[in-house]
Amino acid sequence: MNSQLPAEFRVVVDKERCRRCKRCVLNCSFGTLRFENGVVADDRNCVACHRCATYCPENAITIERNPLAYKYNEHWTEEHRKNILKQAEQGGMLLTGMGNDKPYFSYFDHMVLDACQVTNPSIDPLREPMELRTYLGSKPDALEFEETPNGLRLKTKMPPQVKLETPIVFAPMSFGSISLNAHKALAMAAKELGILMNTGEGGLHKELYPYRDHIIVQVASGRFGVNREYLNNGVMVEIKIGQGAKPGIGGHLPGEKVNQEVSETRMIPVGTDALSPAPHHDIYSIEDLAQLIYALKEATGYEKPVCVKIAAVHNVAAIASGIARAGADVIYLDGFRGGTGAAPTIIRDHLGIPIELAIAAVDDRLRQEGIRNRVSIIAAGGIRHSGDIAKAIALGADAVAIGTAALIAMGCRLCQKCYTGKCAWGIATQNPELVRRLDPEVAAERLVNLIRGWSLELKEILGALGVNAIESLRGSRERLRGVGIDAQALKILGIKHAGL
Amino acid sequence: MIIDAKGIYYRQLNEMIKEAVEAGETDIVLQNVNGQRYIGTNLGRPVNITIHGVPGNDLGAFMDGPTIVVHGNGQDAIGNTMNSGKIVVHGHAGDVLGYGMRGGKLFIRGNVGYRVGIHMKEYKKQVPVLIVGGTAGAFLGEYMAGGCLIVLGLNTREGEPLAGDYLGTGMHGGVIYLRGQVDQERLGKEVAVFDVDEDDRKLLEKHLSEYCSDLGLSLDEVMSRPFVKLLPVSSRPYGRLYVY
Secondary structure, eight states, X not given: OOOOOOOSEEEEEOTTTXXXXXXXXXXXXXXXXXXXXXXXXXXXXXXXXXXXXXXXXXXXXXXXEOOOOOOOOSXXXXXXXXXXXXXXXXXXXXXEOSSOOSOOOOSGGXXXXXXXXXXXXXXXXXXXXXXXXXXXXXXXXXXXXXXXXXXXXXXXXXXXXXXXXXXXXXXXXXXXXXXXXXXXXXXXXXXXXXXXEEOOTTOOOGGGGGGGGGEEEEEOTTOTTOSHHHHTTXXXXXXXXXXXXXXXXXXXXOGGGOOHHHHHHHTSOTXXXXXXXXXXXXXSSXXXXXXXXXXXXXXXXXXXXXXXXXXXXXXXXXXXXXXXXXXXXXXXXXXXXXXXXXXXXHHHHHSSOOHXXXXXXXXXXXXXXXXXXXXXXXXXXXXXXXXXXHXXXXXXXXXXXXXXXXXHHHTOOOOSOGGGTOOTTSSSOOOHHHHTTSOHHHHHHHHHHHHHHHHHHHXXXXXXXXXXXXXXXXXXGGGEEESSOOHHHHXXXXXXXXXX | OEEEOTTOOHHHHHHHHHHHHHTTOOEEEEEEEESOOOTTTTOOXXXXXXXXXXXXXXXXXXXXXXXXXXXXXXXSXXXXXXXXXXXXXXXXOOXXXXXXXXXXXXXXXXXXXXXXXXXOOOBTTBOXXXXXSSOOOXXXXXTOEEEEEEEOOTTOOTTOOSSOSXXXXXXXXXXXXXXXXXXXXXXXXXXXXXXXXXXXXXXXXXXXXXXXXXXXXXXXXXXXXXXXXXXXXXXXXXXXXXXX
16 A cells, blocks of 8 residues: 655755765665665655764755644644554554653653752762662661671671662663674673673573673563573573563564574574563462562572562552562562563553652552562663652662663664664664674763763762762652642652742 | 482472582482472483472473473473473373473373463474373463474363363464364464374374383374374464554
8 A cells, every 4th residue: 555654754965065975875774865866865764863964974964854734733643643544554553662752741850859058068979988889689677797706797698689889770672672782782881880781581692691790681471592501691580570661561573583693592493483472471470470589599599689570550569569578689660661672652652650650659668568678679761861860769769770771872863663673773673784883892882981970970969968878868758859740649759849 | 319308398408409419419219299399490410300299380490401200290380491301290280381491391191281381482402392191271382482292182081172272372383283183163363283294293203102101101002093283374473463
C-alpha cells in the first residue's frame, strides 16, 4: 500500500556550502540521502539522528521539523493522526524505542533540595573529604562485635556486598539490542569508575570476562546464555521480572540481529528469533521467586548478592516487600520513563508509574515493616542529571541506574529507532559497518567523563546540604520540598511543600 | 560415599555433597532425601548421585555435568536452565520441568505436571532431550526453541490423552514426539502434526534405547506403537506483529 504519511523531518542542504564530499551520504544509515548531481534527500526516511549534520565538514546540513500544518485539534493531535494512518496502512502494533516521551507530570522537576545557610554550615567538597561510596547488598539487622587482643572484631557474618565508588550503575542493555562495542564501552567505563555494568538478557561475550568484577549478570525469562560459568562471571546476579518501558510484556530479538557473535553469547543458533516470554514460567508466585533466588545463590555459592528487577507499577510497595522477604539482596525499581530497545508504543506510554512515587512508596513500606536494611534499592527510569540522582537518593534509593543517559553520552540522539537495527551511531545495531563507528575506548571515555561530572556535582550538592557522605542523604526526605505538587502526591512522596 | 539426608537442611546437604565432590568422590548415594532443594546445582563435575527418597524443587537447576538418578518421585522445576548432565527419575515428577533447558537429558518414568519443557533450546552440540514415560499436563513445550521432547504414554488407558491443552504453543524450534495420536484442539496454533520418517525413527531409537536401559524397559515394546511428531509451522511465529 502506498503510504500517505508525510515526512516527519526535512533535510535541508545548503547548496552554497556543500562541497559535494558525500560524507553525509556515506553516514546516513536510514537510506535518506543519495547523490545525484548533488545531495538529494528522501525526507520520509529521515529520523533526525543528526549523523549527517554532525559529520558534514561544511556545516551545510540542517534537519527541520516538517512544517506541514495539520488543522489544529487539541484532542486529535498530529501524532495520533499519524499513528492511525500508519496502522491503517500496515496493520499491527506500533513499535518504538527508548523511554516514554509523553508529557506526564515530572515529580523530579517539582522537587527541590535544601541548602545550608548561616546556622548550619555548608561544606566545601573541594577542600574536605566527601564520601560517595555505596555498598549494594543485604545489611544485617544488627552488628555484633567481639573483643580480641587486636581490638574489636566484627562477629556478624556480613551478607555479600558490592562496592560502588559512586551511587550509579549502568542499566541492563543486552548484547543484541546494543552492539558489542557499546557493551565493551560500558564495561570499560564501569571498571575505570569502580561501578557496574549490566549484561541485560543477552549473555556475556567472552571479551568482557576481564571486566567480571564490574558486571551484573542478568537472568530473564528466556534464560539466554545463562549457565554456571555465566552466573559466576559477574559480581551480582539479577533476576529480571519487568522493565519500566514495557511492564508485564516479554522481549523479542528478531532473528536478523542474531549473528554469529550474538548467537554465541545467547547460546542459540544464528538467525533464530530470541523470544523472552512475558513471565518467567517457573515464577508464578513470591514463593516461586524465592525458589529462583535461592537456586541462583546455590549456583554461586552464596557469594553474590541477588537482585530482582521489576517495573514500577501499582502496588509496587507490596510487591517489593514480597521480593525482600523472598530473599533478594537488592531490588531494582524501573520507572515508566525507563528506556528500551523495542517496545509497543502503547505499552511504553501507558503502563507503569513514575519512579519518584515508587521509590518513596517502597522505602516507606520496607521501613514500616522493619526490613529496609535487608535490601538495597536501585532506582531507574528517566534519570537525566545528578539532581535527579540526589532526589532519588533522598527519597530512599541506595543508587540509581542509568541507561538512556549512558547511551546519549556514547552518541545516541534519541531518535527512537533502536528496533530497526540501523543505528547510525553504532550503538543499537549489529551491522558491522555501523558497529565500527563506535570506538569503545572513545565511548568509554565519554561515559567516564559523564559520571565524573555527575559525581562532582553530587559532592557539591552534599556540601551545600552540609553533609559529607551520600549515606547522610539516603532517605533523608526532610531535605526535599515539593513545588506545585498536590497534597496526595506530597503525602506519597513523604515530603513537605516548599515554604514549610 | 553414602550421606544420610534425614533431617538435614538443603543448604547444609548441598554443602556436604559439594565437599565430598571436591574431595574427589565420584559416586554419592543420598539416603532419606525428603524435599531438599537444589541438589546438583552447585556441582560442575560429572559425578554420579543416587537419590533415595523425594528430592525437592529445582533438582539440578543450572546443572552442568552430574548424573542424578532418583529412586522415587521428583518435584517441580527439575533441570531448570540445565546446561549438561543427566537426571533420571524412576517415579512421577511435578511442574515446570526442564525450563529453558539447553543441554543434557531428563528422563522421567512416570507422569509429569504442567508447563514441562517450556523454552527448551539448543545450541551447537548441546541438544537437550526430555522424555516422559507417562503423560504430561498442559503447556507442554510452550515457547520451545530447540531440543527434543518425547512423551510415551506408557500404561495409558485407551483414548487417554498424552498431553494437556496448549501443546507446543509458541513453539519455534526443536521437535516433540508423541507415542500415539493427538487431538487437533489440544495443539497450539504454532505447531502441526507430521508423520515420523526413517531419520526420526533412528533418533527415537537412539534416545529411547538409553531411556529404556536406564529405566529397565523393553525398547521393542516402547517402539511397538506408532509415533507422530510436532514441528513448529514457522520459525518466526511472532513476525508481522509490528508497524514501523
